[in-house]
Amino acid sequence: MSSKLIDLEVPVPEPPADLDLRSGPRIPILGNVTPSGTIVFGGGRRSIVRFIAVLVSLSFVVSADIRSDEPWLIAYASVMVVVVAAAGSLAAVITWRVPRRLRLVVCACYLALAFAMWPVLQWNVCILWIFAAIVVGVSMFTTAMTGVLTVVIAALAFAFQYANGERGVELVWLPSIIASVSLMMSAFSRQAASIVQLQQTRHELAQLAVAEERGRVARDMHDILGHSLTAIAVKAELAGMLIDTDDGGKAREEAAAVEQLARAALADVRTTVAGYRGTSVAAELANARSVLTSAGIEAEFPATVEALPAADRELAGWLVREGVTNVLRHSNARICRILVEADRVEVADDGRGQGSGPTPQSSLGNGLRGLRERAETAGWRVETGSSELGGFRLSLLRGPTELSVESEPYGRDGANDDQAEPA
Template sequence: MSSLTPTGAWTSRDGRPGRLGVLFAAVWLVFLADAFRAAWDLAWQGTDPLRGWVGLLATLSFASVYVASFTWVRRRRQRMQLGVEPAAAVAVLGTLLALTVVMCVCVGEAGASGLVYVAVLGVLCLPARWAAVLTGVLALVTEVLGHTLAGWSSPAGLTFAICTAAFAMWGVSQLMARNVELIRAEEANARLAVADERNRFARDLHDILGHSLTVITVKAELANRLLDVDPERARAELLDLERLSRDALADVRRAVEGYRDLTLPGELARAREALRAAEIDADLPNSTDEVPSELRELFAWTVREGVTNVIRHSGATRCTVRLGASAVEVSDDGAGPRDDGVRAGTGLEGLRERATAAGAVLVTRTLDPRGFALSVSAR
């Protein structure tokens, strides 16, 4: 599946996150440097090395949990999974908040920088409304701590960092979500295209083989009846059977290869032969010159479907095909449409689709006193 998204280590060919996308999270850990340095100084040079080592361990653990959580969320996006289960989101954010508290207790104000990362992961793990609430609460807590705890400086810079980081990640998250939706839409379109092509092929196969097999069946029945009374004619019908079967095979091959074009004169010739084999009087036109080129294929399909239905379902003794510059009609003097809707089956539905695509209209009607007519007219 193609995509307009550029490829590379950051973004894959289909628009999903690439291998090095995790560096997008890891590179921002530089803002934990103050907390790490403060813990390092306490551990090696301060008067309370225990607090320093605990703070150092808490800072390293915080960085590891953050990068692992960010990577986990991105891998979920790779699997086209938007959102995170509430229990998992609470566990991740709760762990980071607990480590942030430990960092603040051990190294003071420098440990509060962890709140920025909590806000960022909150945007990735929570619905937008709850992420906004979490960001607001973190900003409020930062302001309260900055103004109440001794030795803490103005919290405005940290509060601003929490809000801007959350907003920036919200934009990135929206972009990732749109990419996922675009990929899903492309995959859905591909599935629909395959289904549409499968339906088209099934319709064409019905139109092609339905007609040919009907004629072959009628000729086989006729040959069987003539074996004892007219062997020469029976032999001729069997020769026709062989030719018709070869034609049917060629039609199927053409359908498989994607060639759907028919010739109107060829279909009229086949209709004449098929009606004769079914012992139905045929009143067919001898010329197709007045039919414009753009309607010839549609009219050929109409003749094929109409004559096939006459032979299969009508019980008629006469079939008439009328051909004009903008319309074709196939009529018979049979029993008309059956109550079980046989005449409105797959073949007519396929013909209706072709007519609509060509800007024409398909009409079926019952004739008085008996009979049935199928017509296709250009608008």
């Protein structure tokens, strides 16, 4: 036979229209799986249905094998059928709630409970062990443990049948039923447990997606407002200084620039919330030149960014934005130099320089932390240190992140740019 006929791959069929996995799948007999990955064992109506199912089955078995017409025995049998049915309907719930080491005790107690029917059934009490086999199957033992317990119950049933005078085929039908029921319920319970674990994983993935989206929004909001508000502060300060010098035309230009920056920041916030925001190194260089010039800082920028691959220009734009924002806020620099190469993007200044001592990376500000996360995702790494100009250097280098201890930008006061005052 051709292997193509054996190794068939078929698509999973569409789920039925009444299956709503958003509220959790329903497992027959056991209950409903919640979105967080737990089982609700039915409540009142499902518990009653489970009890009635066991009660009807037990009543049929006991009525077929009762050996006496004594009224008190019939009354006793009726009471014990209800008791055994109630215990059987609760056993599955109990075995899923108690620790694993106690599940064997639950199974043994239910097996022993069958002997309460000895005055009525005598050696035929072993027929009630079909329900004990069901309890063993749903108890979520290991495969080996389930097999051992099933063999033990089936062997006991065989011995009781033999003691009751059964011979030939009559000896094996009950052990066969016990074995098949136990293994079938074990497979069913394992499938139910798999559904629960899948639902838990789905719930965890949903939580991770929410956390990731919150992190993205927080990172983008910081990058947008940190840069834009710093630029607005610089422009507004310059406009105020020009008003004092009676240079009204230039002051109006700076005031108009402040308005444009505010509107651009508002638009960026809206697009960030919508999840469609991006940037580019060319646009950030143009913005940086304008803001640095307004702050009286000499800008040394590359004439072109063509050396950097197009796929990496958005990341480079984030680095330029963060680096220029730090220069404006913390450095008191006179020169800001930006390099854009194929494997390196760097923002350097001649300001106050790095801190006096090493500080763990976890103490870096939110801006650098967010930039580092972006870089690691794209296969780059962020480095900080002293620049050739004598100030601080923020570099983006191609390659995996190296575990190291880096210096804080502009001393301890500049480590968290969220708490620093605008320049």
